[in-house]
Amino acid sequence: MQQVALTEQLHLSRIVYGWWRLMSWDMDTKAIEQRLEECLALGITSHDHADIYGDYLCEASFGKALKNRPDLRQKIQLISKCGIQLVSPQRPHHGRKNYDTTYAHIVASAEQSLKYLNTEFLDLLLIHRPDPLMDADDIARAFEHLKTSGKVGAFGVSNFSVSEFNLVQSRLSLPLVTNQIEVSVLHHASFHDGSLDQAQQLKRAPMAWSALAGGRLFSGNDAQARQVRQALEQTATDIGAASIDQIALAWLLKHPAHIMPIVGSQSLARIKAASDSLNVTLSRDQWYNIWEAAGGELP
Amino acid sequence: MQQVALTEQLHLSRIVYGWWRLMSWDMDTKAIEQRLEECLALGITSHDHADIYGDYLCEASFGKALKNRPDLRQKIQLISKCGIQLVSPQRPHHGRKNYDTTYAHIVASAEQSLKYLNTEFLDLLLIHRPDPLMDADDIARAFEHLKTSGKVGAFGVSNFSVSEFNLVQSRLSLPLVTNQIEVSVLHHASFHDGSLDQAQQLKRAPMAWSALAGGRLFSGNDAQARQVRQALEQTATDIGAASIDQIALAWLLKHPAHIMPIVGSQSLARIKAASDSLNVTLSRDQWYNIWEAAGGELP
Amino acid sequence: MQQVALTEQLHLSRIVYGWWRLMSWDMDTKAIEQRLEECLALGITSHDHADIYGDYLCEASFGKALKNRPDLRQKIQLISKCGIQLVSPQRPHHGRKNYDTTYAHIVASAEQSLKYLNTEFLDLLLIHRPDPLMDADDIARAFEHLKTSGKVGAFGVSNFSVSEFNLVQSRLSLPLVTNQIEVSVLHHASFHDGSLDQAQQLKRAPMAWSALAGGRLFSGNDAQARQVRQALEQTATDIGAASIDQIALAWLLKHPAHIMPIVGSQSLARIKAASDSLNVTLSRDQWYNIWEAAGGELP
Incomplete structure (x- = not known):
C-alpha cells in the first residue's frame, strides 16, 4: 500500500485503521491480534487511537494484543490523541466534560496511553480538539518534552482551524505533521474554510475522520x-x-x-x-x- | 487614461473592456475593429476574454478583427482565462461542467486562446475559478511553462479566496498579479472576506467583474x-x-x-x-x- | 496590580478604566481627580478614551482634571482613538457619520485629543473602527509622524479583523501593540474569527471593550x-x-x-x-x- 511520509522517520499507510469503536465490537485479544495481522497483510500499518475512545478503555484493550505480540510493534505506527476530558467511571475525578491542553495534562495523558498500549513509544500524538483556553507555549513545551524524552515521535492536531494551527505551529520547533479533520463526500467544510488549502500549502497531509460519513x-x-x-x-x-x-x-x-x-x-x-x-x-x-x-x- | 502597473512589463488601463457578451451583440469583424479603435481613443487598452465566453466562440470572433488589423496588437493588452470546462456544441467531448486546472488543460487552453485570438502572446492569463481539486504545483508548472515559452506574459486568478490565492502563490516563482473578483456598489463580499485586504497588502490590484452589478x-x-x-x-x-x-x-x-x-x-x-x-x-x-x-x- | 508590557516603554494596568460614559455621570472636575486617585490606589493606571466619547466632550472634561493635577500625568497611561466622524453640534462641519483614516484626519484628531486632555503625549492611539476605505500607507505615515514628533508613544487598532490587522501592520515599521475588541462571557466572536488566535500568536495583548457585556x-x-x-x-x-x-x-x-x-x-x-x-x-x-x-x- 502507498505510504505517506509525514516526516523522514514517520510514514503512515495511506489508509489508516481506526479503533474508536473497538469496545462495541466485542473483539477479544486474539481477535485484535488477528485484525492487526489482517491489516498488515493489506499494507495498513497505521492505527488511530485516542485516550478517550471507548470511554478510556480502548487503548488498554488494544494494548493487551500488543503485549502478546511484541513483534508487531515495529511493524505498525501508533497514533493517539489527548486534550479532551470526559465524565466517566474510568475517571471519577473528572467533574465535567472539558478540554485540557495544559502541559501537565498532555504529558500525563501521553504517558498513560503508552502504559495502556504496552509500548514505549507513540509514533504520533494529536491534540484532539482546539481548546479555547489553549496556551500555545504550554502545548509546545509538552510536545518538546515528549519528543526529547523519546516517548513520542511526531505531533499534530485534530479539528483545528487554520488560525489555531498557525498559532500552535508558531511556538513549536517541531512541525505539526497533520491536522486530522472531518472530511468526506458528505462533509465539505474543509474545502471552504481554508483547511485543505493550508494542508496543501504547508505539505502537511491531513487525516480524514468520518471518511465514510x-x-x-x-x-x-x-x-x-x-x-x-x-x-x-x-x-x-x-x-x-x-x-x-x-x-x-x-x-x-x-x-x-x-x-x-x-x-x-x-x-x-x-x-x-x-x-x-x-x-x-x-x-x-x-x-x-x-x-x-x-x-x-x-x- | 490612468494605467496600473501589474508588473514592470504589464500595464493595464484602469478601465478594462470586457468582451464576454460579444456573441449577443451581433457585431461583425469591422465593428469589432471599430470598437478597438474607439477604446484606444479613450485610452482603454486592456481587453478581457475567457476561453468559455460566448460558448467558446468569443475569442475567435475577436481574433478575426486582430487578423485584419495586426497593427493593433502592440497597442493593446489581451487577458484571457481558463479552467472551466462547459458542455457545449463547440466541445462535444465534454461530458459535464467541470473545473480543470491540470497542467495539460491550462497549457492547451492557453494555446487554443492564442490561435483563436490570432496572436502569439497573451499579456495575462487567469485561472477562472478555484477548482476544489487544484494542485498548486501543477498550476505553477503550467504557468512557468507558458512564461518560458513566451506565450503568456503574466498570470493571475479569478474568484479566489485569500487562502486559495496564497496556496497557488506559494508554489509559483512568478507573482500572481491580480485576482479578478466580483465587486460593485451592490456586491460587497470582498470587503468582508479579506480579499480586498489581501490585494492592498500584497499590492496586487484586483480586477472587478460585474462592476455595474x-x-x-x-x-x-x-x-x-x-x-x-x-x-x-x-x-x-x-x-x-x-x-x-x-x-x-x-x-x-x-x-x-x-x-x-x-x-x-x-x-x-x-x-x-x-x-x-x-x-x-x-x-x-x-x-x-x-x-x-x-x-x-x-x- | 498586574501590568501588561505592550512595548518596553508602555505598560498598561491589567484592568483599564474606561471613560466613555463620563458625560452621563455628571462628575465635576474634582470628582474626576478623585476618581483618578482612587484608580491609582487600586493600581489601575491606564485610562481609555476616544475623540468621540461623550459626543466629543469627554476628553476635554477629563483634561480639566489633568490641568489641575499635572502631577498625575506621569503616573497614568492615556489611551485615545480616532477614525470615526460623528454628526454632532461639536463638529458642525460633519455632514454625516463616516470613518476617516486619512493621514490628515488621524494627525488632526490626535493633536486635538492632546489639547483636550491637557497633555503633550498620548501613550497609545488606536484606529477606532476598520474603515473600508483605509489606505494602510496613509495610516502608517500618520502613525510614524506622530511617533517621530513625540506626540504618541504607541499605536494599535480596535475592532479589526485578522486581515485588516495584518494589512496595516504590513506597512508599519512600528508594532500594532493591541487590538481593542468586544469580548465577554456573552460575546464570543473573537474566539471563532481568529482574533484571539492572532493576538496570542503575535503576542499582542488585546483590550476588551464591553467586558461586562x-x-x-x-x-x-x-x-x-x-x-x-x-x-x-x-x-x-x-x-x-x-x-x-x-x-x-x-x-x-x-x-x-x-x-x-x-x-x-x-x-x-x-x-x-x-x-x-x-x-x-x-x-x-x-x-x-x-x-x-x-x-x-x-x-
Missing part, C-alpha cells in the same frame, strides 16, 4: 445522502467497483492534499474494500458528479 | 438596488455627472486597492461614461452614502 | 444572559466571590492572550470588584461551565 453514506435518508449514494452507485457500476465505499474513499484520495482516510469498520470485507480504493482513480467528471450530488457549488 | 444597478427592483440607485442619482446630481454608472465606477476607483473595473457594455456612450468616471472623485461622505444605501454597516 | 450581564432577560448569570452566580457562591462581575472578568483574565478588560463603571464598588477579579483564578471546570452556559460549543 459515519454510516450515513450507506443508510442516510436525507436528500443529500440519497443523492450522493446514487452518484456513488452510478460510478461504482461504471467502473466495476465492488462497493460505494471504495468510490467514496477514492474521492478523498484524488485530492492533491494527500488525504489519509481513517477506516473504522469491524468488517474485514470493508477494510479490504478500503484498501482496494487505492486502485480506483476517478475521472474529473466522476469526481464532480459526486461533488455536485452533495450540493457542492460549481458556479 | 450586471445591469441590476439600472433596473433592479429589489430594495437594495432601489436604495443604491437613489444614492447614485443624488450624487450624480450633486456633482453634475451625466449618469449613475460613472458614480458607481468612481465608487470602486476610490478604494485604495486600485480596483480595475471591467466594463462590458456594447454602448459607446456607456464606455465613454466609464472612461469619464476617472475624472470623478467622490468625497468620503458621498462614498459612505452609497455604502450605507447598499446595506454596508457603519457601527 | 454592557450591563446585559446584570439585567439581560434573554435566555443566554440568564443562563450565564446563573453560572456566574453559582461560581461566585462556590468560591466566595462578592459579585458576578468579578467572575466575568476572571473568565477573560484566564485566557492566555492576556486580555485587558476595560471597566467603565461610575461605581467605586464595581471598580474595586474589577480590581479584585485579579485575585480570582477560575478552574477549567468553572471556566467551561460559563462557556457552555453562553452557548459555547464543546464537541
Whole structure:
C-alpha cells in the first residue's frame, strides 16, 4: 500500500485503521491480534487511537494484543490523541466534560496511553480538539518534552482551524505533521474554510475522520445522502467497483492534499474494500458528479 | 487614461473592456475593429476574454478583427482565462461542467486562446475559478511553462479566496498579479472576506467583474438596488455627472486597492461614461452614502 | 496590580478604566481627580478614551482634571482613538457619520485629543473602527509622524479583523501593540474569527471593550444572559466571590492572550470588584461551565 511520509522517520499507510469503536465490537485479544495481522497483510500499518475512545478503555484493550505480540510493534505506527476530558467511571475525578491542553495534562495523558498500549513509544500524538483556553507555549513545551524524552515521535492536531494551527505551529520547533479533520463526500467544510488549502500549502497531509460519513453514506435518508449514494452507485457500476465505499474513499484520495482516510469498520470485507480504493482513480467528471450530488457549488 | 502597473512589463488601463457578451451583440469583424479603435481613443487598452465566453466562440470572433488589423496588437493588452470546462456544441467531448486546472488543460487552453485570438502572446492569463481539486504545483508548472515559452506574459486568478490565492502563490516563482473578483456598489463580499485586504497588502490590484452589478444597478427592483440607485442619482446630481454608472465606477476607483473595473457594455456612450468616471472623485461622505444605501454597516 | 508590557516603554494596568460614559455621570472636575486617585490606589493606571466619547466632550472634561493635577500625568497611561466622524453640534462641519483614516484626519484628531486632555503625549492611539476605505500607507505615515514628533508613544487598532490587522501592520515599521475588541462571557466572536488566535500568536495583548457585556450581564432577560448569570452566580457562591462581575472578568483574565478588560463603571464598588477579579483564578471546570452556559460549543 502507498505510504505517506509525514516526516523522514514517520510514514503512515495511506489508509489508516481506526479503533474508536473497538469496545462495541466485542473483539477479544486474539481477535485484535488477528485484525492487526489482517491489516498488515493489506499494507495498513497505521492505527488511530485516542485516550478517550471507548470511554478510556480502548487503548488498554488494544494494548493487551500488543503485549502478546511484541513483534508487531515495529511493524505498525501508533497514533493517539489527548486534550479532551470526559465524565466517566474510568475517571471519577473528572467533574465535567472539558478540554485540557495544559502541559501537565498532555504529558500525563501521553504517558498513560503508552502504559495502556504496552509500548514505549507513540509514533504520533494529536491534540484532539482546539481548546479555547489553549496556551500555545504550554502545548509546545509538552510536545518538546515528549519528543526529547523519546516517548513520542511526531505531533499534530485534530479539528483545528487554520488560525489555531498557525498559532500552535508558531511556538513549536517541531512541525505539526497533520491536522486530522472531518472530511468526506458528505462533509465539505474543509474545502471552504481554508483547511485543505493550508494542508496543501504547508505539505502537511491531513487525516480524514468520518471518511465514510459515519454510516450515513450507506443508510442516510436525507436528500443529500440519497443523492450522493446514487452518484456513488452510478460510478461504482461504471467502473466495476465492488462497493460505494471504495468510490467514496477514492474521492478523498484524488485530492492533491494527500488525504489519509481513517477506516473504522469491524468488517474485514470493508477494510479490504478500503484498501482496494487505492486502485480506483476517478475521472474529473466522476469526481464532480459526486461533488455536485452533495450540493457542492460549481458556479 | 490612468494605467496600473501589474508588473514592470504589464500595464493595464484602469478601465478594462470586457468582451464576454460579444456573441449577443451581433457585431461583425469591422465593428469589432471599430470598437478597438474607439477604446484606444479613450485610452482603454486592456481587453478581457475567457476561453468559455460566448460558448467558446468569443475569442475567435475577436481574433478575426486582430487578423485584419495586426497593427493593433502592440497597442493593446489581451487577458484571457481558463479552467472551466462547459458542455457545449463547440466541445462535444465534454461530458459535464467541470473545473480543470491540470497542467495539460491550462497549457492547451492557453494555446487554443492564442490561435483563436490570432496572436502569439497573451499579456495575462487567469485561472477562472478555484477548482476544489487544484494542485498548486501543477498550476505553477503550467504557468512557468507558458512564461518560458513566451506565450503568456503574466498570470493571475479569478474568484479566489485569500487562502486559495496564497496556496497557488506559494508554489509559483512568478507573482500572481491580480485576482479578478466580483465587486460593485451592490456586491460587497470582498470587503468582508479579506480579499480586498489581501490585494492592498500584497499590492496586487484586483480586477472587478460585474462592476455595474450586471445591469441590476439600472433596473433592479429589489430594495437594495432601489436604495443604491437613489444614492447614485443624488450624487450624480450633486456633482453634475451625466449618469449613475460613472458614480458607481468612481465608487470602486476610490478604494485604495486600485480596483480595475471591467466594463462590458456594447454602448459607446456607456464606455465613454466609464472612461469619464476617472475624472470623478467622490468625497468620503458621498462614498459612505452609497455604502450605507447598499446595506454596508457603519457601527 | 498586574501590568501588561505592550512595548518596553508602555505598560498598561491589567484592568483599564474606561471613560466613555463620563458625560452621563455628571462628575465635576474634582470628582474626576478623585476618581483618578482612587484608580491609582487600586493600581489601575491606564485610562481609555476616544475623540468621540461623550459626543466629543469627554476628553476635554477629563483634561480639566489633568490641568489641575499635572502631577498625575506621569503616573497614568492615556489611551485615545480616532477614525470615526460623528454628526454632532461639536463638529458642525460633519455632514454625516463616516470613518476617516486619512493621514490628515488621524494627525488632526490626535493633536486635538492632546489639547483636550491637557497633555503633550498620548501613550497609545488606536484606529477606532476598520474603515473600508483605509489606505494602510496613509495610516502608517500618520502613525510614524506622530511617533517621530513625540506626540504618541504607541499605536494599535480596535475592532479589526485578522486581515485588516495584518494589512496595516504590513506597512508599519512600528508594532500594532493591541487590538481593542468586544469580548465577554456573552460575546464570543473573537474566539471563532481568529482574533484571539492572532493576538496570542503575535503576542499582542488585546483590550476588551464591553467586558461586562454592557450591563446585559446584570439585567439581560434573554435566555443566554440568564443562563450565564446563573453560572456566574453559582461560581461566585462556590468560591466566595462578592459579585458576578468579578467572575466575568476572571473568565477573560484566564485566557492566555492576556486580555485587558476595560471597566467603565461610575461605581467605586464595581471598580474595586474589577480590581479584585485579579485575585480570582477560575478552574477549567468553572471556566467551561460559563462557556457552555453562553452557548459555547464543546464537541
